Amino acid sequence: MLVQAIxxxxxxxIAGIDMFNGLTHVHxxxxxxxxxxLILGDLQTGLIVGGTLELVxxxxxxxxxxxxxxxxxxGVIGSAFAILTGVKPTVAxxxxxxxxxxxxxxxxxxxxxxxxxxxxxxxxxxEADTKALDRMAWLEPIILFIGYxxxxxxxxxxxxxxxxxxxxxxxxxxxxxxxxxxGIMPAVGFAMLLKIMWKIEYAPFFAGGFxxxxxxxxxxxxxxxxxxxxxxxDFFKTGTPSAPETAAAAxxxxxxxxxxxxx
Amino acid sequence: MVSKKEETKVEATKxxxxxxxxxxxxxxxxxxxxKKDLHKMVWRSLMLQSSFNYERMQGGGWAYSMTPAxxxxxxxxxxxxxxxxxxxxFFNTHPFLVTFIQGVITAMEExxxxxxxxxxxxxxxxxxxxxxxxxxxxxxxxxxxxxxxxSLSMQGNIAGPILFLALFNAVHFGLLFWLMxxxxxxxxxxxxxxxxxxKKISRAASIIGLTVVGALVATYVAFKFGVTIHxxxxxxxxxxxxxxxxxxxxLPLLYTFFCYWMLKKGRSPxxxxxxxxxxxxxxxxxxxxx
Numbered sequence: 001m002l003v004q005a006i007x008x009x010x011x012x013x014i015a016g017i018d019m020f021n022g023l024t025h026v027h028x029x030x031x032x033x034x035x036x037x038l039i040l041g042d043l044q045t046g047l048i049v050g051g052t053l054e055l056v057x058x059x060x061x062x063x064x065x066x067x068x069x070x071x072x073x074x075g076v077i078g079s080a081f082a083i084l085t086g087v088k089p090t091v092a093x094x095x096x097x098x099x100x101x102x103x104x105x106x107x108x109x110x111x112x113x114x115x116x117x118x119x120x121x122x123x124x125x126x127e128a129d130t131k132a133l134d135r136m137a138w139l140e141p142i143i144l145f146i147g148y149x150x151x152x153x154x155x156x157x158x159x160x161x162x163x164x165x166x167x168x169x170x171x172x173x174x175x176x177x178x179x180x181x182x183g184i185m186p187a188v189g190f191a192m193l194l195k196i197m198w199k200i201e202y203a204p205f206f207a208g209g210f211x212x213x214x215x216x217x218x219x220x221x222x223x224x225x226x227x228x229x230x231x232x233x234d235f236f237k238t239g240t241p242s243a244p245e246t247a248a249a250a251x252x253x254x255x256x257x258x259x260x261x262x263x
Numbered sequence: 264m265v266s267k268k269e270e271t272k273v274e275a276t277k278x279x280x281x282x283x284x285x286x287x288x289x290x291x292x293x294x295x296x297x298k299k300d301l302h303k304m305v306w307r308s309l310m311l312q313s314s315f316n317y318e319r320m321q322g323g324g325w326a327y328s329m330t331p332a333x334x335x336x337x338x339x340x341x342x343x344x345x346x347x348x349x350x351x352x353f354f355n356t357h358p359f360l361v362t363f364i365q366g367v368i369t370a371m372e373e374x375x376x377x378x379x380x381x382x383x384x385x386x387x388x389x390x391x392x393x394x395x396x397x398x399x400x401x402x403x404x405x406x407x408x409x410x411x412x413x414s415l416s417m418q419g420n421i422a423g424p425i426l427f428l429a430l431f432n433a434v435h436f437g438l439l440f441w442l443m444x445x446x447x448x449x450x451x452x453x454x455x456x457x458x459x460x461x462k463k464i465s466r467a468a469s470i471i472g473l474t475v476v477g478a479l480v481a482t483y484v485a486f487k488f489g490v491t492i493h494x495x496x497x498x499x500x501x502x503x504x505x506x507x508x509x510x511x512x513x514l515p516l517l518y519t520f521f522c523y524w525m526l527k528k529g530r531s532p533x534x535x536x537x538x539x540x541x542x543x544x545x546x547x548x549x550x551x552x553x
Contacts (some may be wrong), residue, residue, distance in 0.1 A: 020312040021324075023358055025405075025431050030412050031424040044419045051416030051423060054409050112540060114316035115533050118351065121314070121323055122281065125347035128340045130330050133347070137313045137327040173547040180552045181543025183485030185317045187515060188535045190480050191522030192318070192353045193386065193472075198523070202473045209477025214512040220394030220478050224387075227474030231467035238463060 005157035007039045012076045012152030013145035019072050021141055029053035029075030036079040049082040050075065052089035053096070069100035070107065076152045084156070102170060103151060105178040108185075110147070114140060205230065281348050285377045289339040292375050296332055296447070303331045304365055305443050311358045317539075318532040320355040328361070332369045349378055356389035357396020362439045364388045366446020367453075374451075383468025390475035394482075404434055484515030489553025502553065 015027035025031070030050045037046015057071045078096035082089050117139065124132040155162075198206075209227060212218045218226075307328040314323025329350050337343035356364060364385065371381045412427030488501045499505060506513050522535050546552035 020315060022309045023435065025428065025435075028409060028427070030409055030416055030427050033416065034421065034424045043421070047416045047419050047421065047423060051413040054413040054416070111316050112536050114314070115318035115536055117314065118316060118319045118323060121326070121351055122348060125326070125351055126281065126344055128344040128347065130334055130343075130347070133327065133330065137310055137324065140314055141310075174544065177544035177547030178540070179543070180485075180546050181540045184515075184518060184539050184543060185536065187480070187484045187486070187519040188317055188522050188532055188539060189320050189353050189355065190476055190484070190519050191526055191535070192532060193476050194519070194523045195526045196352065196382070197386065197469060197472055197476070199469070202469055205470050206473040206477040209474035209479075210481050210512070210516060211477075213478035213481035214510065214516075218478070220475065220482060221391045223478035224391035224394075224471060224475050227387075227471040230474070231470040234470060235463055235467045238466075 001157060004039055005153050008036060008076060008080055008156045009149040009153035011035050011039065012072060012148040015072045015076065016144045016148030017141045020144070027072050027075070029057055029071065029078065032072070032075035033079040036076060037083060040080065040083045042083045045083050046079055049079045049089045049092060053078045053093060056093050068104070069097055070103040071100070072148060073103040073151060074100035077155060080152075080156050098168060099151070099155070101175055101179075103148075104182075105170075105175045106147065108178045108182045110140070110143065111185075283345050283349055283378055285379050287337075287339070287342045287375050289337075289342055290375050292373070293336075294373065295335045296369055296373050298444075300331055300335060301366065301369070301443050301447055302440065304328055304369070305362055305439050307331065308358070308361050308365060308439065308443075311361055317536045319351065319353050321358075321361075322351050322354045325354040325361070326350040328365060329368065329372075332372060336369075336372050336375075345378065346372065349382060352382075354385070354389060356393045357400070359400050359435060359438055360392040360396045360442060362443035363446035363449075364392060366443045366448070367450035370447050370450025370453075377465070380465050380468065383465050383472055387468045387471040387475065390472075390479050404431065408434075480515055480519045481512040484512075484519065486514040486518055487553045488514070488551060490551055 011032065015032055018024055018027040026035075030053075033046045033048075033050015033053060034043065035046070037043040037050070040046070053075050057068070057074060074093075074096045077099050078089070078092040081087065081095050082092035087095075117136065121133060121136055124136070194206075205227065208230075209223050212223045212226065213220070307330070310327050311321050311324040313327060315321060316323075326347055330347075333343060333346050333350070337346055367388065368381060368385055371384065408427050408430040411430070412423045414423075415426065416423030488506065490501045492499045492501055492505075510516070525535055525538075526532065543552070
């Protein structure tokens with residue numbers, strides 16, 4: 001069992017990286033099921049479970065900041081348990097989902113604690129040290145690999161019942177809370193963008209974009225096209241490049257803290 | 264208070280203690296990017312989310328995938344450093360369409376466009392492409408290819424996963440390479456006519472950019488109350504009954520402005536991420552959020 005558990009762990013690690021980097025989609029349950037089947041010596045069951053789990057996760061895609069239960073761990077643990085214990089694929093889903101939800105919570109945490117690394121990258125960029133930056137790009141994938149390895153290895157090696165007891169020991173509100181936080185989190189990124197781009201003269205355009213999406217339910221592309229039309233109108237109307245209205249609105253002193261320069 | 268800005272005056276953008284000048288130490292334009300570089304960048308684009316975090320999202324991976332071109336274009340160390348710093352900032356788009364933006368931005372970097380113009384175009388492109396990508400891939404390509412594969416798999420046919428991977432990646436990699444070349448050529452062509460109008464183009468890009476950011480706030484921030492107010496025998500759900508009546512997506516808007524205000528006050532993004540986690544946990548503990 002040790003060798004098989006290690007192999008399952010390695011596959012989970014590879015799939016875990018592929019979910020964010022590479023995106024060849026070997027991480028989907030349809031592939032994972034077959035691979036786990038090969039590792040555990042029952043390809044046939046692996047294929048069937050993989051296909052079933054694939055359909056379960058078909059609607060659970062990363063849309064609009066939503067964070068579905070982790071598809072990698074769902075696929076790996078679901079397939080492994082269906083094969084090892086002989087339960088039906090639908091039952092295996094039930095076993096896999098708590099793990100998948102917990103792992104998604106952990107990933108929210110990883111993406112949170114990884115923010116300071118961006119500042120180390122800034123320092124390397126200031127020194128124009130591209131070698132160091134290239135190395136740092138592998139930091140998070142390696143962390144993901146190790147994390148996925150452990151989470152997939154343990155339950156296969158020690159058995160689902162023990163692992164599940166541990167997963168259920170984590171209070172539900174913590175998992176929910178991390179999920180809520182993950183949904184709100186894009187606001188921080190958008191605020192960073194505003195900090196770079198915002199000028200009071202552009203406020204109407206921001207408001208317009210918001211209204212079109214919030215009230216009008218227009219998709220981003222439609223809003224972008226309307227924005228582009230307004231920009232084109234403005235572009236051809238403002239005349240000469242050094243149009244006074246553009247210049248006048250710009251702050252005279254770039255060191256003044258209350259203003260940012262826009263983009 | 265305000266004075267006329269001359270076209271030649273160096274604008275600088277401050278970002279977290281770094282000042283990125285708008286123009287270059289070495290402004291000479293040289294054509295140095297070839298097909299091989301572009302293809303190298305396609306492979307690197309697979310690492311777009313390698314340094315994903317809530318502060319910069321794909322910023323680190325984006326800089327990583329731009330590095331081969333930037334190194335070749337900016338032989339001046341200071342220019343390279345400023346360009347890298349710029350590209351490490353917040354970035355988020357769809358990983359399958361990113362190569363088009365890479366192509367355009369590479370052409371602009373090669374032509375030594377002002378940093379503010381490059382930044383504007385980058386931001387103006389990333390939002391719409393993110394939206395198209397979601398619809399195209401997560402809601403179309405994946406369900407179709409996975410559906411075909413899963414139907415075979417469930418009959419115990421090994422062709423299921425193989426066919427899925429082949430179909431999916433034919434589209435995936437085909438698009439990545441085609442979009443890179445298309446983006447680079449588009450960028451090169453468009454730039455010729457852009458050169459004399461940089462200031463106006465910056466403004467146009469800002470208008471599109473902020474319109475899109477407004478829409479992004481309304482679309483991509485999920486912040487909803489799940490509480491129901493009991494007033495006597497009347498039950499009013501706080502979100503749909505009160506807040507949505509005032510303004511849909513009011514909470515995402517307010518929270519984004521709160522974050523913006525905190526950033527203006529000099530708070531670090533990390534502090535904001537911490538606050539957001541606390542908001543989520545408190546909301547879950549008291550069953551406030553949905």
